[in-house]
Amino acid sequence: MSEKKKKLAIIASKADIAGAYPPLILATTAASMDYEVGIFCTFFGLNLLKKKKLNKLKITPAGETNMPMPIPQIIGILPGMTDMATMMMRSWMKGAGVAKLQELMDISIESGVRLIACQMTMDVMKIKRKQLIDECEVAGAATFLEFATGADITIYI
Amino acid sequence: MSDFKISKTLDAKNLSCPLPILRTKKAIEDIKIGEFIEILATDPGSVADFNAWTAATGHELIDKSEESGIYRFIIKRTK
Numbered sequence: 001m002s003e004k005k006k007k008l009a010i011i012a013s014k015a016d017i018a019g020a021y022p023p024l025i026l027a028t029t030a031a032s033m034d035y036e037v038g039i040f041c042t043f044f045g046l047n048l049l050k051k052k053k054l055n056k057l058k059i060t061p062a063g064e065t066n067m068p069m070p071i072p073q074i075i076g077i078l079p080g081m082t083d084m085a086t087m088m089m090r091s092w093m094k095g096a097g098v099a100k101l102q103e104l105m106d107i108s109i110e111s112g113v114r115l116i117a118c119q120m121t122m123d124v125m126k127i128k129r130k131q132l133i134d135e136c137e138v139a140g141a142a143t144f145l146e147f148a149t150g151a152d153i154t155i156y157i
Numbered sequence: 158m159s160d161f162k163i164s165k166t167l168d169a170k171n172l173s174c175p176l177p178i179l180r181t182k183k184a185i186e187d188i189k190i191g192e193f194i195e196i197l198a199t200d201p202g203s204v205a206d207f208n209a210w211t212a213a214t215g216h217e218l219i220d221k222s223e224e225s226g227i228y229r230f231i232i233k234r235t236k
Contacts, residue, residue, distance in 0.1 A: 029175040032182035033213040097173045097200075107179055 007036045009148035011156045012045035017059040017089050020048055022157050024104035031111035035152075039108075040144040041136075042118035045157075046125065049117050049132045054101040061085040109135045116143060161219065161231070164192040170199045170227065177203045178210050185216060185234050193219065196230040203228055
């Protein structure tokens with residue numbers, strides 16, 4: 001009965017739409033499979049923990065060479081192109097019945113996923129504690145390593 | 158054809174990974190241990206995923222079938 005829980009440790013360092021989904025999809029699914037889950041959010045990954053930010057994340061077509069945009073790649077750097085790509089991506093996602101990032105975050109919180117904000121990158125990027133959701137904790141590398149020790153799966157995104 | 162009675166039906170049609178699984182996780186808590194839940198989905202990936210999910214959680218995948226693009230899974234809550 002008291003079988004040891006499997007453990008998933010994730011480092012999330014990105015926050016464009018394509019980078020924000022994998023940590024939250026894996027975290028919620030693992031939690032639904034009775035894993036203990038922790039996400040360490042560092043650099044741009046901190047955006048996952050910002051209040052009211054998740055549904056505003058974008059994607060840029062610049063450098064995303066395989067994004068099927070009806071424009072030449074170089075145009076991707078022009079003003080407005082990021083918003084256009086973001087709009088397209090959101091409409092594809094909606095059409096495919098993909099969950100919103102906020103819904104995945106709500107399920108993560110509800111299922112007890114441990115959310116850790118990286119203190120060092122908060123300082124670097126001048127992010128204040130009160131800009132982040134109450135449900136996360138603020139800590140450093142040692143805290144993540146202590147959590148990830150003995151994890152069955154560790155992923156860097 | 159079978160001696161089980163469906164206690165709850167979850168409509169997960171037109172939802173993409175991982176929502177059919179996440180909704181199932183939540184819905185299975187609404188039935189009692191030993192009861193059966195029926196899940197309807199259209200995500201072709203859900204076939205492999207329900208196998209994996211039941212293997213990981215220990216809930217029992219009793220039956221799966223497909224008819225005109227709609228997958229039907231019957232899962233028994235075991236714990």
